[in-house]
Amino acid sequence: YVNQPGLLAFFRFSITGDAGFLAVFATFDKDGTRDSRVGEDLSPERSAALVRAALGVGSDFPVAIDDMQRWSATAATATAFRHGRVFLAGDAAHLMPPTGGFGGNTGIADAHNLAWKLAMVLKGTAGPALLDSYQPERQPQCELIVEQAYARYVKRVDASLPASDLPPLLDDASIELGSVYRSEAIMNEEQGAAAALLEDPRQPSGLPGTRVPHVTLLRNGVAISTHDLPGHGFVLLAAVEGRDWIAAASALSAAGIPLTAYRIGAGADLSDPDGVFEKSVGIAAAGALLLRPDGVIAWRSAGASTDARAMLDEVMRRLTFRGGPRSEFQSKR
Numbered sequence: 001y002v003n004q005p006g007l008l009a010f011f012r013f014s015i016t017g018d019a020g021f022l023a024v025f026a027t028f029d030k031d032g033t034r035d036s037r038v039g040e041d042l043s044p045e046r047s048a049a050l051v052r053a054a055l056g057v058g059s060d061f062p063v064a065i066d067d068m069q070r071w072s073a074t075a076a077t078a079t080a081f082r083h084g085r086v087f088l089a090g091d092a093a094h095l096m097p098p099t100g101g102f103g104g105n106t107g108i109a110d111a112h113n114l115a116w117k118l119a120m121v122l123k124g125t126a127g128p129a130l131l132d133s134y135q136p137e138r139q140p141q142c143e144l145i146v147e148q149a150y151a152r153y154v155k156r157v158d159a160s161l162p163a164s165d166l167p168p169l170l171d172d173a174s175i176e177l178g179s180v181y182r183s184e185a186i187m188n189e190e191q192g193a194a195a196a197l198l199e200d201p202r203q204p205s206g207l208p209g210t211r212v213p214h215v216t217l218l219r220n221g222v223a224i225s226t227h228d229l230p231g232h233g234f235v236l237l238a239a240v241e242g243r244d245w246i247a248a249a250s251a252l253s254a255a256g257i258p259l260t261a262y263r264i265g266a267g268a269d270l271s272d273p274d275g276v277f278e279k280s281v282g283i284a285a286a287g288a289l290l291l292r293p294d295g296v297i298a299w300r301s302a303g304a305s306t307d308a309r310a311m312l313d314e315v316m317r318r319l320t321f322r323g324g325p326r327s328e329f330q331s332k333r
Contacts, residue, residue: 001156002054008158009054022051025073025157039070073097075150077143081135087114094142096149099156105176106145113138116293125258127321133185141179144197148175177201181209185319187299206282208297213280217270230295233258238288239278240265244308245288251309257316290315
């Protein structure tokens with residue numbers, strides 16, 4: 001970051017240090033008057049002068065300008081992420097200053113949340129109401145992240161901006177990997193379920209709506225992660241005594257439900273060499289949880305069920321919104 005009486009900006013350099021770019025937020029004249037419209041005069045000569053000023057070097061320092069682009073630091077979130085057949089993601093849904101480096105990751109998270117839902121609706125393996133879960137899951141997250149990026153901008157770059165209503169800065173890892181989703185595509189009926197929008201991914205809860213905790217497993221002697229298991233459909237993970245859940249999932253899969261199942265533990269489909277799976281995801285030896293294709297926990301049962309087939313069928317019916325009208329996405333594709 002460049003914080004000078006006459007210049008607010010930041011550098012990003014190449015690894016070799018002999019190239020990079022300078023993003024200028026604002027300049028100030030001798031009496032402190034702020035100019036945020038720097039892009040109106042981006043001649044090569046002025047651009048080189050700004051680079052020299054930011055570096056703190058003399059006018060004889062050689063600077064070669066390859067390119068110049070106009071850009072504005074903005075903090076804004078769309079009031080809606082969906083209108084009919086139109087969905088907003090990435091910069092169309094939210095704009096934020098680069099402080100924190102959240103913009104690209106947030107856009108990818110939008111697509112990560114939406115792509116599998118579109119695919120299942122288009123294939124007919126989920127009802128169109130599944131798409132209604134995109135906005136309630138992503139919009140609150142994006143609003144929070146935009147606020148966090150703006151707060152970092154004020155505190156790190158430009159203390160002259162109003163700071164009275166800024167939120168406290170949250171942990172970067174929680175912002176990037178600790179989203180807690182709530183929507184009709186998440187079944188969380190547990191008492192005391194977290195109300196926060198984020199959790200610390202270093203101490204995952206295993207609650208529905210959160211990213212499945214990373215646990216190292218062995219498949220045919222090869223180490224994999226729980227993050228490697230989600231695919232194009234839902235994935236049931238049952239603990240070592242959860243054979244009834246596996247049988248129920250197999251029956252539903254044979255009936256055309258997009259569901260794959262693994263039992264985890266000694267002598268099971270996947271072994272748990274560190275013995276931490278059940279504790280990490282908050283289930284007992286006869287419990288199970290269901291992962292969406294994006295790796296988010298959609299439902300979990302701490303233990304066994306008196307009728308695992310009926311229970312799992314109802315869970316999958318609700319999470320895939322089966323039985324509704326034919327989607328316009330299916331009929332018009």
